[in-house]
Amino acid sequence: xxxTENLHKSFQIEGREPLHVLKGVTEHIEKGEVVSIIGPxxxxxxxFLRCLNMLETPEEGHIWFEGVDITAADVDINIHRQKxxxxxxxxxxxxxxxxxxxxxxxxxxxxxxxxxxADEMACELLNRVGLLEKKDEHPSRLSGGQKQRLAxxxxxxxxxxxxLFDEPTSALDPEMVGEVLDVIKGLVKTGMTSVIVTxxxxxxxxVSNRVLFMDGGIIAEEGSPDEVFYHPQNPRTKEFLSKVLx
Amino acid sequence: xxxxxVMIMSKYWKVFLLTGxxxxxxxxxxxxxxxxxxxxxxxxxxxxxxxxxxxxxxxIVDIIRGTPMLLQIYVGYFxxxxxxxxxxxxxxxxTVAFAINSGCYLSExxxxxxxxxxxxxxxxxxxxxxxYSQAMKNVILPQAIKNILPALGxxxxxxxxxxxxxxxxxxxxxxxxxxxxxxxxxxTMECLIIVAVIYYVLTKVLSFxxxxxxxxxxxxx
Numbered sequence: 204x205x206x207t208e209n210l211h212k213s214f215q216i217e218g219r220e221p222l223h224v225l226k227g228v229t230e231h232i233e234k235g236e237v238v239s240i241i242g243p244x245x246x247x248x249x250x251f252l253r254c255l256n257m258l259e260t261p262e263e264g265h266i267w268f269e270g271v272d273i274t275a276a277d278v279d280i281n282i283h284r285q286k287x288x289x290x291x292x293x294x295x296x297x298x299x300x301x302x303x304x305x306x307x308x309x310x311x312x313x314x315x316x317x318x319x320x321a322d323e324m325a326c327e328l329l330n331r332v333g334l335l336e337k338k339d340e341h342p343s344r345l346s347g348g349q350k351q352r353l354a355x356x357x358x359x360x361x362x363x364x365x366x367l368f369d370e371p372t373s374a375l376d377p378e379m380v381g382e383v384l385d386v387i388k389g390l391v392k393t394g395m396t397s398v399i400v401t402x403x404x405x406x407x408x409x410v411s412n413r414v415l416f417m418d419g420g421i422i423a424e425e426g427s428p429d430e431v432f433y434h435p436q437n438p439r440t441k442e443f444l445s446k447v448l449x
Numbered sequence: 450x451x452x453x454x455v456m457i458m459s460k461y462w463k464v465f466l467l468t469g470x471x472x473x474x475x476x477x478x479x480x481x482x483x484x485x486x487x488x489x490x491x492x493x494x495x496x497x498x499x500x501x502x503x504x505x506x507x508x509i510v511d512i513i514r515g516t517p518m519l520l521q522i523y524v525g526y527f528x529x530x531x532x533x534x535x536x537x538x539x540x541x542x543x544t545v546a547f548a549i550n551s552g553c554y555l556s557e558x559x560x561x562x563x564x565x566x567x568x569x570x571x572x573x574x575x576x577x578x579x580x581y582s583q584a585m586k587n588v589i590l591p592q593a594i595k596n597i598l599p600a601l602g603x604x605x606x607x608x609x610x611x612x613x614x615x616x617x618x619x620x621x622x623x624x625x626x627x628x629x630x631x632x633x634x635x636x637t638m639e640c641l642i643i644v645a646v647i648y649y650v651l652t653k654v655l656s657f658x659x660x661x662x663x664x665x666x667x668x669x670x
Binding site for chain 2: 287
């Protein structure tokens with residue numbers, strides 16, 4: 204479903220050495236797979252995820268999404284992004300719209316749905332995550348966990364083929380982590396292809412088919428959750444896992 | 450002195466309050482209106498990826514901010530009628546100079562208002578598959594307007610006071626009224642006091658109205 208080949212990305216900071224964040228990442232995410240990406244901060248996890256829908260443009264390498272090279276210059280990236288949902292660490296819900304408008308905006312603007320169809324689907328989705336009675340509120344009236352659940356269904360409203368999660372629970376108060384993880388778990392059970400950057404090790408172990416450990420801009424180790432969490436081969440994986448509690 | 454002021458006002462109140470205030474308000478309203486449009490265009494130009502456009506807009510803003518407004522009015526007054534093929538009134542020529550000046554200052558306010566919107570908002574909108582302009586129009590600009598409005602109101606008040614510079618060319622606003630009445634009566638100080646009170650009341654009323662508008666917008670959040 205998503206294939207990357209030799210991705211390189213560096214950030215230019217004025218007056219300093221460019222920061223080389225991705226140093227050749229080659230990976231293949233299959234349809235229906237749930238892949239978790241773990242690793243220390245600055246290891247390139249989020250940058251890799253953000254490259255997958257071209258929010259960051261890699262300087263080198265290729266990304267194929269459903270067989271199309273989306274790094275090509277003549278590709279209309281908007282069409283492909285419509286099929287990739289993304290959930291951000293800081294929710295990024297639209298504060299100038301109601302909860303329902305947050306969900307219907309993109310399907311209506313991209314002409315996937317009429318306003319009436321989109322409204323109906325929004326109610327359905329909100330009901331699924333227990334936010335139906337909030338549909339006419341503005342996001343400023345929601346808690347962090349509710350905002351993130353809204354962000355998830357906003358992405359789902361485009362009926363994507365793959366979901367990308369960028370540390371979806373890192374900005375949440377501890378008591379709200381559970382409700383968001385439950386929504387993601389429910390989603391994964393429906394067979395949604397998902398890529399999840401996370402610091403929730405227990406969650407990663409439970410939901411994913413495959414775990415990638417990223418460090419220093421490369422995938423340092425990958426395998427099933429059992430292999431990575433209980434029998435890590437790479438000394439850096441061992442060191443990282445010994446430092447985190449889960 | 451008070452007697453003189455009362456005398457001047459009873460005789461020349463029309464010159465001050467009708468012609469003067471009328472032209473002042475007209476000139477500032479036109480300036481803010483065209484300045485806003487121009488400001489949006491310059492702001493878009495400066496944020497655009499086309500290098501020539503970006504450089505052109507940045508240069509204009511740089512020049513306008515680096516030269517005195519009075520000089521810009523002079524240039525407008527003498528240059529605009531020469532550049533245009535049809536007859537232009539003095540008032541129109543001065544208005545053009547004011548609008549360009551105001552547009553440049555406002556473009557800065559617009560730019561910072563847009564850049565103050567969290568980067569994540571654009572990313573979220575684009576990640577849903579919206580185009581850049583769809584995201585701008587539906588997500589970024591509605592949020593940016595709230596950041597921009599205070600600056601816009603401030604600019605309106607500043608412009609109202611700055612229109613006094615246009616009296617250099619006797620185009621009829623309050624300061625021109627001062628020059629006219631002073632020329633007839635030779636009562637300089639009295640006329641100045643009248644004009645000062647008019648400007649003060651004008652800006653007070655304007656800031657009251659703008660403050661009300663802002664408060665209403667904030668509660669609709």
